[in-house]
Structures are given as C-alpha cells and as structure tokens.
Amino acid sequence: MQKPLLRIPYTGPLPPPTIIPRNANTLIGAIAALSNFLTAPPSPSLRDSAGDPHSTVVLSGAGISVASGLADYRGTNGTYRQNKSYRPIYYHEFLANHEARKRYWARSFLGWPTLHKAKPNQTHFAIKSLGELGLVRSVVTQNVDSFHSIAHPEIPTLELHGYLRALRCVTCHNDLPRESFQDALARLNPAWAAFLAEAIEAGALDTENPDERRAKGMKMNPDGDVDLPDAPYTTFRYPACPHCLANPPIAADGTRTKVEVDHEGAWKPTSTAGVLKPAVVMFGESIASSVKEAAEQAIDGSGRLLVLGTSLATYSAWRLAKRAHERGMPIAILNLGGARGEEAFFSNLPIGQKGESGVRVDMGTDKVLPELLDHLRRIGYAQTHSGNVSRAIDEEHKNSRMFKDMLS
Ligand SMILES: [Zn+2]
Numbered sequence: 001m002q003k004p005l006l007r008i009p010y011t012g013p014l015p016p017p018t019i020i021p022r023n024a025n026t027l028i029g030a031i032a033a034l035s036n037f038l039t040a041p042p043s044p045s046l047r048d049s050a051g052d053p054h055s056t057v058v059l060s061g062a063g064i065s066v067a068s069g070l071a072d073y074r075g076t077n078g079t080y081r082q083n084k085s086y087r088p089i090y091y092h093e094f095l096a097n098h099e100a101r102k103r104y105w106a107r108s109f110l111g112w113p114t115l116h117k118a119k120p121n122q123t124h125f126a127i128k129s130l131g132e133l134g135l136v137r138s139v140v141t142q143n144v145d146s147f148h149s150i151a152h153p154e155i156p157t158l159e160l161h162g163y164l165r166a167l168r169c170v171t172c173h174n175d176l177p178r179e180s181f182q183d184a185l186a187r188l189n190p191a192w193a194a195f196l197a198e199a200i201e202a203g204a205l206d207t208e209n210p211d212e213r214r215a216k217g218m219k220m221n222p223d224g225d226v227d228l229p230d231a232p233y234t235t236f237r238y239p240a241c242p243h244c245l246a247n248p249p250i251a252a253d254g255t256r257t258k259v260e261v262d263h264e265g266a267w268k269p270t271s272t273a274g275v276l277k278p279a280v281v282m283f284g285e286s287i288a289s290s291v292k293e294a295a296e297q298a299i300d301g302s303g304r305l306l307v308l309g310t311s312l313a314t315y316s317a318w319r320l321a322k323r324a325h326e327r328g329m330p331i332a333i334l335n336l337g338g339a340r341g342e343e344a345f346f347s348n349l350p351i352g353q354k355g356e357s358g359v360r361v362d363m364g365t366d367k368v369l370p371e372l373l374d375h376l377r378r379i380g381y382a383q384t385h386s387g388n389v390s391r392a393i394d395e396e397h398k399n400s401r402m403f404k405d406m407l408s
Pocket residue numbers: 169170171172173174241242243244245274275
C-alpha cells in the first residue's frame with residue numbers, strides 16, 4: 001500500500017540560492033533566461049515525450065499572492081516572521097477537539113474579510129497571458145485562495161491543498177460556500193461580529209503583525225489571538241452541516257449518527273457527526289489520492305516546470321519538482337529566497353546554457369513576469385498551433401547572440 005501523502009509545514013532555514021544562469025541576477029538577465037526557458041525546443045534530456053513536451057507546467061505557492069495582500073508564511077512579510085508564535089492548526093486537533101474548532105473558526109471569522117476582498121494580481125494575469133501564448137499548459141498550486149481559477153479559468157488548475165472558498169462536511173463530504181457560512185458565524189456570535197466591524201473600520205486587519213494590530217486598537221493575547229472580554233473563544237459558536245442536521249447519516253458501524261444544535265443552530269458537542277471544516281488540506285491531513293495523481297499527471301504532461309513563489313517547503317510540492325527533475329524536465333525557479341533542496345534540480349546543467357536547461361531567479365514574480373510578457377510580445381512571440389513551435393522562437397534562438405547584445 002502507498003504511504004499517504006501528508007501536508008506538513010516546514011519552517012527550517014533555507015540557504016540563499018545560486019543564480020542560474022549567472023546574469024539572471026538582474027531583471028534584464030532574468031527575463032532573457034526565462035524567455036529562453038519557456039520558448040526552447042523540448043529538452044533532449046526528457047526521458048519520454050508524453051503529453052506536450054513543448055509546454056510548461058506552473059507550480060505556484062504563497063509568494064505569488066503576497067502582492068494581493070495575503071501574507072506568505074516564510075517571506076519578509078510572512079506569518080512566521082511577523083507573528084513568531086503563529087502555529088497552524090493540525091487536522092487531528094480540528095477533528096478531535098471542539099475547543100480547537102472554536103478557536104479556529106473565531107480566527108477564520110476575523111480573517112475572512114481580508115481574503116474575501118483580496119483579488120488576483122499581475123502574476124496570476126501574467127500566467128493567463130502565458131497560457132494564451134500557448135506556453136503554459138497547466139497549473140498546480142499550493143495556494144488555497146482560488147486566485148488562479150479566477151484569473152485564468154481557461155488554464156486547468158489543480159489546487160493541491162484545496163481551497164478556502166468552501167467548507168466540507170467531515171461526515172457527508174458535501175461542500176458549502178464559505179460566504180454564507182460567514183453570515184452564519186456573525187449571526188451566532190454577535191459580539192465578535194461587532195468587534196470585526198470595528199477592526200475593519202480601524203484597519204487593524206490589514207496586517208498580520210500583532211504589534212501593528214495592537215497599535216490600531218485590536219486587543220490581542222501574546223500569542224497573537226483575539227479573546228474578547230465579553231466573548232472569549234470558549235463561547236464562540238459555529239453551525240452544523242445542514243445536510244447532516246436534516247438527515248443524520250448512518251455511521252460505519254451501522255448506527256445512525258446524532259447531530260444536535262442549540263436553539264440558534266450552533267453545533268453541540270453531544271453530536272457525533274456534522275462537523276464542517278474548510279475545504280483545504282490542513283496540516284497533518286493527507287492529500288486525496290485523486291489529487292495526488294492529477295498533480296503527477298500535470299507534471300508528466302508537460303516538458304518543463306516553472307516554479308513560482310514557493311520555497312517548495314512542503315513535501316507535497318517538493319516531490320513534484322523532484323518528479324519533474326527525474327523525468328529530465330528543465331526547471332526554472334522564480335522565488336524570493338531559497339528553495340528546499342534546489343541544488344539537486346540544477347546539477348549537471350550544460351556549460352554555457354542560457355536558461356533553456358534551467359533558471360534560478362531570486363526575485364518576486366510580480367516584478368518579473370509582467371516584464372517577461374512584454375518581452376515575449378516584443379520579440380513577436382505567438383503560438384501558431386498548439387504544440388508547434390512558432391517561427392518567432394526559432395528566430396530568437398538562431399539570433400540569440402544578437403539578442404543578448406541588444407539587452408546588454
Ligand atoms: Zn454533512
């Protein structure tokens with residue numbers, strides 16, 4: 001039997017990257033290298049020619065959503081940096097513990113308006129354009145903000161760690177929209193709803209930094225949590241799954257489950273079913289085998305891998321990069337800061353390669369990708385047919401020396 005693939009956070013320090021090729025340490029050099037990477041003919045190192053070897057699969061992470069105002073876990077403005085005591089909830093705690101769920105939903109209740117008003121940024125739209133040019137074939141993301149599917153619904157996107165836009169019942173597995181759940185939380189927790197309205201007004205939710213939040217009048221515990229004097233976590237209430245409430249399912253042992261709510265519809269701990277969780281893969285939770293296989297197929301169906309805004313710190317993402325490397329796919333990593341085990345992906349690169357076999361850029365995606373698009377358009381890049389290399393690319397590679405001179 002295969003081992004389940006768990007989502008585990010990784011917070012260890014990562015060494016700074018070695019820039020590849022060497023001139024990719026400037027914006028112009030980085031754009032030239034990434035342009036070569038994306039438009040090169042299929043790599044001779046590819047082990048097989050499955051799928052579309054001309055195309056690129058994107059693997060993205062939290063770094064690309066920073067420009068949308070969502071904190072990265074690790075980056076300069078990351079959650080681990082800003083709030084040292086931050087610790088994500090683990091799946092087993094969430095399932096086992098009513099108190100842990102109250103705390104989770106209270107935090108989530110306060111965090112939702114920030115996520116809900118956030119929008120995809122230029123990185124997501126640059127990926128859309130790369131798709132229109134026929135360069136990017138699919139996306140695998142670790143992000144749970146759904147920005148990829150909002151920005152480029154036409155590019156198949158696999159959400160490796162699920163999504164926050166919905167809730168899923170742990171008993172009947174039905175999905176419910178997060179938005180109406182927020183309304184239900186507000187109704188069940190009026191003191192919290194009033195506090196949230198005030199915090200939004202004061203701008204206290206625009207930062208994850210506990211000190212800045214306190215400065216804006218948001219009272220918080222040393223661990224960065226809010227605990228209202230009149231409404232501590234212990235009194236926070238959350239609704240039950242409406243499907244299980246209406247029709248309690250039969251448990252594995254053949255008995256009927258019990259779903260009990262208080263007079264306003266809040267889930268009661270005497271229940272044996274009907275707990276709702278976010279439709280994300282929580283830390284310590286395993287990724288569904290169908291999702292794991294779809295991610296592997298996305299890698300195997302492309303000729304190269306473009307890693308955007310992730311340190312590959314989670315094993316589920318890192319192993320996809322490893323798989324791409326083992327298939328002989330050229331890899332480009334565009335991420336601010338080091339990436340886990342990255343030297344292995346760039347070992348044995350041909351001497352003098354200009355990006356077609358591997359790229360490592362230590363810059364933000366929102367700085368580089370829009371410029372890269374401008375560059376690709378300027379050189380007249382356009383896809384003629386799916387899977388065919390257009391003449392513009394051949395010209396670029398034929399004239400690569402002249403092209404380099406124009407840039408320098
Ligand atoms: Zn249910």
